[in-house]
Amino acid sequence: MEDKKQESGSQPKKAITRRSFLRGAGLSTAGSVLLTTNAFAIDYNEYPVAGEEFGPDAITIKMKVNGITKSLSVEPRTTLASALRDHLELTGTKVVCDRGSCSACTVYLDGEPVNSCMLSVFDVGEKEVTTIEGIAKDGELHPVQQAFIEHDASQCGYCTPGMVMSCVHLVDNNTNPNLEDVKKATRGNLCRCGTHPHVFKATLDASKKTI
Amino acid sequence: MNKFSWYEAKSVEDALQQVNSTVSKELYQATNKAAVFKSGGIDVFDWVKEGLLQPKKVINIRNIPGLDKINFDSKKGLRIGSNVTLAELASNPEIKTNYLALHQAVNHAATPQLRNVSTLGGNIAQRNRCWYFRSAEHECLRKGGYLCYAHHPENGENENHAIIDNGSCVSVHASSISTALMAHNATVVIADSEGKKKEVSMDDFFVSTSKDVSKENILEAKELITEIVLPAPTKNTKSAYIKQVERESYDWSLGDVAVVVEVSGNNTCRSASIVLGAAAPVPYRSMEAQQAIEDKTINAANAAVAAKAAMAIAQPLAKNSYKVPLFEATIKQAILEIS
């Protein structure tokens, strides 16, 4: 392609930063590095309640994640996936298709698997979010995680958190799943490396160990 | 997604006060000041993520109290709140016993993750599936443009598109659950901002493209689906649903068929309700197939005649003629599953 050699273009004029736009020239460059959109948030700091309008600018809301109540400053357009990854640095949750078609972004909302890329963070309310980081309890792996390790059920590992979430939910809710059940539980989980056969094996093995 | 504000609706009345447009209206002619509903939000956010829908305000109707119930009465039938999720429908034992076609349709739909979020109201009100319609680069008929790209004789990529009622927009409806609901003769309860409710049949709920290309259903801006109602089955009511797909895991329908019949003792079809999904821009009731099987014994020969009759009116496009034999096989199979 011809593009590669054409990178060194003219220097555009210095862009107006959010800092200068909002605050004038009062802050040092070093200061601006520390600023994120959070700094301009309205301090609300509750769960969103009915009969009220929020946004479009960021406000601070509460969210229960992996048993801990967190405060975060988000816009209504912020997806739950983005809130977890970009605001709370829980990057185990992956965004792959960004349209609810691959389940790499699976988290639990009150224990049920959902696509966090297709929910606004305002959809969460007082429900509890569980992410891949919250599956191992007190440093002890879930049997599904242990079985994934033993059966080599991850390759590149990018689908793995979503796969684990689907399989943990199955094993926790079905004491004796068969292969068909595992396939149904993971039917929305895209994997491009082809880990499926080992995922199936691992999950069936884990279910036997949890009885 | 563009910046929008979020309104958490308290009640149906509250929601109807806030709303000022529909996704259909905005996609057809954007106002840039739209306040639209979202329930599960899967389809609405899909449009927002593509940049095709740019709402000013999103009204969350998902948490409105009272819209999340399933009530079955053997005499009055089944009432499903519009916020009931597909997951709740899929696992409901009364639906499995009394409305098998619906049960099967729901169990073939989407992924576990999506079913936990998608609501029935949102599912039947979602917009059509067509890659041109859903592409930001194609100003098609359904988005207020002058051209149906899929219909183009040489360039149209229309393998997934309509074979019936395809004179204008050739997209197909995305809700395979609607195929089953229409076959079960379901009705949709719609509330308006004046506090009135109306109940319309699924047949009247959907709008043919020949009537109005900008939308798939009759919903106006100040209207909200509150319930879907299915009549009570008799002891002679039997139903079946079959969906053809390339992939069983989850996939859009290539063609799906729901059949609900009243059968008499000697395996004769007394009345039939036969609906085709992914055949036309909205779920299509095949009067042709119904007439062909009514008062006939349900057997392979008569099922084949009904299937042929249904497809006699098909006018496939350049790349979807395979749908004709596919539907013939599926209609026949669905009728035979009844017997």
Next chain:
Amino acid sequence: MDTRKDKFPHGIPGHNLSEIEREIPIEEPPAWPVNDKLKVIGKRVTRIDALDKVTGKAKFTSDMKLPGMLYAKMLRSKVPHANITSIDISKAKSLAGVHAIHLIENVQKEGEENKGGKYPQVKYAGQPLGGVAAESLEIAKDAIKLIEVNYQNKPFIIDMEKAMEIGAPIVFDVPIAQQEDGGDVGEVHDGSKGKGNVRGPSTSSFFGGPRGDLAKGFEEADLVVEKTYRTQVHTHMPLETHGVVVDWRADVMTVYASTQNTANVRNEMANVFNLPKSKVRVVCEYMGGGFGAKHSAGSFGPMAATLAKKSGRPVWLMLDRQEEHISEGNRPSSIQYLKIGAKKDGSLTGIQQRSHGTAGVGLGAGVGRIAQVLYPCPNFATEQYDVLTNAGPGAAWRAPGNVQGAFGLEQAIDELAEKLNKDPLKYRDLIDKSEVRKVERQRGAALFDWSRRQPAGSGKGTVKKGLGVGQSTWPRFVTLDSSVEVKIHKGGGVEIRSSVQDIGTGTKTVLAQVVAEEMGLEVKDIKVNIGDTFFPVGPGSGGSVVTGSITPPTRNATYEAKKELLKLVAKKWEKDSSELFIKDGQVGHKTDANLKMSFKEATKLMRTSQISKTASRSDDYGGFQQPWGLAFGDLGSVQFAEVSVNTDTGFIKVDKIVAAHSCGRPLNIGQLESQIHGGVIQGVSYALYENRVMDNGTGHMMNANVDQYKVPFSMEIPEIETVIVEEYSARSSTDAYGIGEPANIATAAAIANAVYNAIGVRIHEIPITPSSILKALNKVS
């Protein structure tokens, strides 16, 4: 060079295992015995980074968050072929939160008129034009929408066959160069040969050019098969998209990259920005899949770096799913004409191949060398043409060319077998001279129960079953520029360092296994630090070269480090170091069992904090094939497929695959199985589901998402059984090779042959869909 002679295992255990003597450089470690006699090599060792992966702790490039980091989005063309007349960034520039905007411009040499215009010509919809860095990804996306690009549209061409016609719109009116990470790795032409959009042909490969006399070959033939096969364009769709995070500081530019080639990305970035390689550091700890497409820094790498420079902040630039599909590579399409002649006894007399394929605006759309080398045939010629179209460029995709080539060849061989009235498997016994594939056919057929196979189309009922087979070969590529450093730390701890990356194949784990085996330690004792160009340069993960290239120097460096440690112990014990060994973490003496010291104690004898040894890949024992510099031997595979086809609805499902493979000395059985599963599943996907759909009227890809770009999910996964055939050839200190490409080559052909067996009608084009089945069965009017 000082040499010595050593005896090595040679051949296939359970078949023809023997010993061979090789003269090798004196510093090479002693021969390893067969796997049965080793402790950690060839075993099911769990992946050393699996814990990070299952707990969500593994940090991929897309997960990076650096202090002050900005998020970038690229500006892309909305039309397929145009000159850009102007770009207005004024609105985007004034959007709050935007920190830097960069537009790609033509380089104007001093004193020359810029004939191309200020901006590059647009050659496909989705081509990168510029980028924006902002405080959040949402703001960056908002800014991109505010940039106004004015195009002067030109006629364009998407359909390959129409692009070949005289009078078709011309994509490039100049010679163009093959991309570094292009498609076929055979002979490349520079795009100057040919007319209009049709460039080439390529007629030779590293196995040589045409051979024999085709006309004579076909004259001698009693039977001829002459067919045309077609394959689609399919995209890589790795779960993690292409992208980088660039942190450009005064002294060094650090590039966190989702790449399968850290060294190449470093070289490209150093080259673009005119920096010494020592000042560019590329890091890839975890990466979410590449499959051939992620060898380059692309346009996004330099874009992120430029935005980082302009803003003075680190910049995150990961592509979205649509961009990934459109502009970051695909396996080119093919239309392959094949003519094969044979005598009545089945012996091949001639193979003629002519192919056209499109890699969009790139080159490399050949069909590989499989027809040239899989079955010996005295008369052979190929012509492989590239057809340029206004679509995103192709890139290497797991066994470039050969997957397309195998789809044609392996069906043609079946068609020939049928004409000869021979069983396709038995016919391959006759014409295939490979010993390892012979064993694979035997073991695979037994596991699969090939004897169940019925005549084509003979099944009763609506759903018909079919069985088929397909074979493949892949060269043993070796990258000699493969180096590692092995360190023993005082007080314990062994570390290995290299720039080589683990793309999910398990490279980290096999390196730990090799070090552990040689050092007499356990895998958990070895720390693997790779994917960083501040370490010795390792190979790119492509062509299945990694295992064969990097494990021998790993063993050799470990061996050297161990020798140095043992010298210290020997001195203390007053023994000769050659009499010492390390086993199970203990240093011992061959004859004096009383002498024992833990590995940890031994390291305390070190005068310095570390023993560090660096090694590079040695030449193969016995040298290379000349004049091409290619390793001897190949990686052979045989795959068996069982399908069921609904003849009423056209629904097709692959029920089972048996995959028999060789990769020299297998290092890690679990990981090999995983990779074979991956190759097979991608093959299933290629055969039945995937297809890039382009609108010929507008030049846009219509299914650039996950939902309509169809790949298999759980219910589409067949039962897969693997047969791994150990094969020793005594060519290096590990004698191990990769499996990545071979796993993917034969599957689609095996499935196509099985579909024929099921329905009795041959389908010459993939993907095979309900539509194509119903058409083949004449059910579509």
